[in-house]
Amino acid sequence: MYQLLVFVHILAAVVWIGGVVFIPLVLMPATRGMSQRTEVITAAGRRFRVVGWAALALGVATGLAIAYLRGVPRLLLTGELWESSWGRLFVAKVLLVGAMIALSLTHDLLLVAAGRTMRRKDASGEAVARAARYRRLSSIAAQAMGLVALAVLAVAVLLVRGLP
Template sequence: MFALVWIHLLAAVVWVGGMVFLSVVLVPVLKQDGGFAKHVVLFRTIAYRFRALVWGAMGILIVTGSVMAVGRSIPLLEPWQWPTIFLAKISVVAFLFTLTLAHDLVVGPQVRRILGTAEAERSARDRVLVRYSALVPRLSLLVALLVLLLAVVLART
């Protein structure tokens, strides 16, 4: 069980740590002096590489989390019997997975398409999407931090 918990924590650290790095370190540095446009290729390369790590971490978290839950006698197929804190954590995790899917499969590709068009050709909807697209990863980071908090509470119960 020790190794399983360690692997689960490692996957969470990779995912959340990467989100913190991108949001708090990389993006602000690249935006200095209005220079983000000249670093788009670098950012996109880093983000794609991180995406592969995230999806791998998500798979590991699902498998290890399920095994740990069964080890704690939580009946995975009977959610009405789940402890409240476990239900809360799984619900927030599901929301985080949904945000990640939306970012990677919907918002990100649409923003890339929009940024590939001339400013004058962009619709009002396109401009709004580009302007507010950065909110999805920021919200994801906050939700991920909440997952960590719930994990600590769950581990202490």
């Protein structure tokens, strides 16, 4: 059972991080100059939002199960979690995952949604400028999310293989 949980956890991480890295490194540059760029990116973003959030939820759920099986609740209650480098790395990973979720929520629910409502064809010049600002902020949030996702991956490697 443990190995299955780890497999699903890694698969969820691959899907999440793969999408977070694919969009800015492949999709955005590949669509530059296309007349339908906004539509393509919007469609890909909507699709990834469903797949990505499912992967993230699955990753969190399997991560909690793995932590339970590894005895993290006992280590937390006894205070031993803070005494080992593994425990401190585990806490760092949990905090990074929390930051990644917060950035994702900010990106998906606040910035993208706000930019979309201001992009209507009948929008005033001020609304169009505000929409452009939201698109820039959305891009910054997505880039930060990608960096945090890579940090989660790096800490996960250290958890499994130990500090050098």
